[in-house]
Amino acid sequence: MELNIISIIIGGACLIAGTILGKIIFAKNTGKLVEDAKSEAQRIIADGQSQAETLKKEKILEAKEKFVQMKADHEKDVLVRTQKLSDSENRIKQKEQSINQKETNLDKQSKDNEVIKENLNRQIEIVNIKRTELEKHQEEHIRRLEKVAGLSAEDAKAQLIESLTQEAQTKALVIQQEIIEDAKLKANKEARKIVIQTIQRTAAEQAIENSITVFNLESDEIKGSIIGREGRNIRAIEAATGVDLIVDDTPEAIVLSSFDPLRREIARLSLQRLVADGRIHPARIEEVVEKTKKQLEDQVMEIGERTAMEMGIHGLHKELIRMVGRMRFRSSYGQNLLMHSRETANLCSIMAAELGMNPKLAKRAGLLHDIGKVPDEETELSHALLGAKLAEKYGENPAVVNAIGAHHDEMEMKFVISPIIQACDAISGARPGARREIMQQYIQRIKDLENLALAYQGVEKAYAIQAGRELRVIVEAEKVTDDASDKLSFEIAQKIQNEMTFPGQIKVTVIREKRAVNIAR
Secondary structure, three states: OOOHHHHHHHHHHHHHHHHHHHHHHHHOOOOOHHHHHHHHHHHHHHHHHHHHHHHHHHHHHHHHHHHHHHHEEEEHHHHHHHHHHHHHHHHHHHHHHHHHHHHHHHHHHHHHHHHHHHHHHHHHHHHHHHHEEEEHHHHHHHHHHHHOOOOOHHHHHHEEEEEEEEHHHHHHHHHHHHHHHHHHHHHHHHEEEEEEEHHHOOOOOOOOOOOOEEOOOOOOOOHHHHHHHHHHHHHHHHHHHEEEEEEEOOOEEEEEOOOOOOHHHHHHHHHHHHHHOOOHHHHHHHHHHHHHHHHHHHHHHHHHHHHHHHHHHHHHHHHHHHHHHHHOOEEEEEEHHHHHHHHHHHHHHHHHHHHOHHHHHHHHHHOOOOOOOOOOOOOOOOOHHHHHHHHOOOOOOOOHHHHHHHOOOOOOOOOHHHHHHHHHHHHHOOOOOOOOOOOOHHHHHHHHHHHHHHHHOOOEEEEOOOOOOOOEEOOOOOOOOOHHHHHHHHHHHHHHHHHHHOOOEEEEEEEOOOOOOOOOO
């Protein structure tokens, strides 16, 4: 490659020289020009040769340097490969040494195993000899025992088996009884769980009904018009509605008093119309009260239909729908009857679904269970029996009829949903805040609860807390042990359950505390 470059340079110089010679021939007639051209040509040739020599030397030096670099790289590569080969040879030697060592160990272990095997064989022979001797001694011992006991080995085995069988049967009966008790306990827990979940899912309002209604007035001047001359208007209102009107010093208010919410509502609406109209006299009062009664009857039907629709109960007779609507204006122990019936129906539905029964039928019976409390006419029958009679009259399912009549144990329970209705009715009425309780009755119940616990031996103090929902019993540590505390708690709870009437449930907690006191002097 370098020689080609030099040749190219020399060729170029020759070409330039040839060009100059041509110029010389062309100008041969001018001597000075020719001489100058020759001189210029020689100079250019000399410069070209000089440059060619310089370039040749540089290329030769570059080639030498490149050769030296390539040689160094090659030697380095050879050195690395040599090192790798050396490492591989060392590893192979180490593996060979390890294999030789393992072979040596295996040979030694094989010899040791042979020695161990020989020792085991000798020990097995010794054990077999001793086993034979032991069997002989055992046979001799059995013969001696049979001679002393007067029984053969088979008879003794039969007696032992019989004895073990009787013992096993006794233990089995005990275990069976424990399993039965455990199953009962689990069943009770599961039942409580279903009841608690049902109550939680149907949480209802805890407000109770009052027996009075306050009618607000725009000014106290209207009180005179309501009272009328010599009280004729107020007497006419009381006679037409059956509600007592209390006009006192309360500013801008009249109190309507009656235990029948339906009558109070009629009186309130009638007063509202009379005050708005401004014409208040006995004839007008009777007319307005009659119109209000008709309007309220329509409202009662509307309430009953809306309740049945919201509860998803269809096919009710119109009279039953009207009775359901009338429940809105009736209270029982201060608890609104319609709210109580709706709550009972929801409880019955959920509980029946949990137990795998018909939830719609249970809901229907729960809604209608107290229709005997809103009769059109007074009767000597209890509300449960009257309700069953009305339900049967208007074509209800026999299971519903039986559930209504039996929810206070006044009729034999013939269907599975009957006890569900009874339980849910009790739950709705017994929940905290559902019904009003007289203060004297409440205090007496708390005292009876504490006295019942104090009657047991070893009880030092008893406290009814949380409004009578928990009874804490403190016992004397010297007289009552820990095991006896459990038994005492159970007995007190059973006695409360059997002898007392209470809403909800009562938790009995027995506390036993032992104190050891000494004085260091």
